[in-house]
Amino acid sequence: MAVSRTRRTVRHLLTSGAFVATALVPGALLAQPAGLLSGGAEKLSPLTLSAVEPLASGPYTLESGGYYSIDIVGDGSAELTLAGPELFRNIWIDEVVVNDLEIRPLGLDSVEFDDEGTMTIRFIAIRPGTYTLAIPGTSGESQRAEFVIR
Numbered sequence: 001m002a003v004s005r006t007r008r009t010v011r012h013l014l015t016s017g018a019f020v021a022t023a024l025v026p027g028a029l030l031a032q033p034a035g036l037l038s039g040g041a042e043k044l045s046p047l048t049l050s051a052v053e054p055l056a057s058g059p060y061t062l063e064s065g066g067y068y069s070i071d072i073v074g075d076g077s078a079e080l081t082l083a084g085p086e087l088f089r090n091i092w093i094d095e096v097v098v099n100d101l102e103i104r105p106l107g108l109d110s111v112e113f114d115d116e117g118t119m120t121i122r123f124i125a126i127r128p129g130t131y132t133l134a135i136p137g138t139s140g141e142s143q144r145a146e147f148v149i150r
Contacts, residue, residue, distance in 0.1 A: 040067070041067045041068055041069035041094075041122050042066060042067065042068050042069070043068075043069050043070075044060055044068055044069065044070040045057060045060075045070075046070065046071040046072065046073050047070065047071070047072045047073065047082070047133070047145055048073050048075065049072055049073065049074040049075070049080050049082055049113050049135070050074070050075040050077050050078075050080075051077040051078035051080065052077055053075065054142035054143075055082075055133070055134075055135065055142060055143055055144060055145050056144075056145035056146075059145075059146040059147070059148055060145065060146070060147045060148065061148050061150065062125040062147060062148065062149045062150070063125060063149075063150055064125050064126060064127070064128050064149055064150065065124065065125065065126075066124065066125050067094075067122070067123075067124050068122070068123055068124070068125065069120060069121070069122045070120070070121055070123075071118055071119070071120050072111065072113075072118070072119045072120075072121065073117075073118050074113030074115070074116050074117050074118070074119075075116055076113075076115050076116030076117075079112070079113065079114050080112070080113055080135055081110050081111070081112040081113075081135065081136055082110060082111050082112075082113075082133055082134070082135060083109065083110035083133070083134060083135075083136050084110070084131060084132060084133035084134065085109045085110070086129075086131045086132070087131035087132065087133055087147055088107060088108040088109060089107065090125075090126055090127040090129060090131060090149065091123040091124060091125055091126055091149075092123060092124045092126055093105055093107065093108060093121060093122075093123045094122040094123055094124065095121075095122050096108070096111075096119060096120070096121050096122075097119070097120040097121075097122075098117070098118075098119050098120075099117070110136075125147075125149045126149070127149065128149045128150055129148075129149055130146060130147070130148050130149075131146070131147045131148075131149070132144050132145065132146055132147070133145045133147070
């Protein structure tokens with residue numbers, strides 16, 4: 001009976017979002033909310049989707065389980081797509097924000113800009129590895145961004 005009540009209490013703590021349990025023993029200390037539960041995404045340097053500018057200034061190094069926010073800025077110089085199915089399948093996308101409209105997709109394969117504008121993607125890095133976002137049909141290193149999840 002006591003074990004069942006303890007399991008319900010622990011399950012409630014873990015699913016309520018109020019706290020993250022540091023240990024599952026009587027008298028355990030409780031930590032402050034972390035990552036997604038804290039509401040604060042780590043802001044990454046923006047990507048620039050342009051026919052004349054490099055996409056990124058360097059590789060992005062992320063921690064598995066970390067919550068991140070990245071702006072993709074299209075300068076309107078051309079109609080461009082940014083594809084990265086491997087990256088998008090190894091992160092959990094919390095939301096995509098375009099013109100203050102929030103989209104909560106089950107997944108992405110690519111995004112496309114027909115005109116200038118900014119898109120924000122908030123996500124949790126999941127599976128460690130090295131992944132690329134790139135403009136399809138280009139071969140230049142400046143038209144790709146590398147994401148390393150550790």
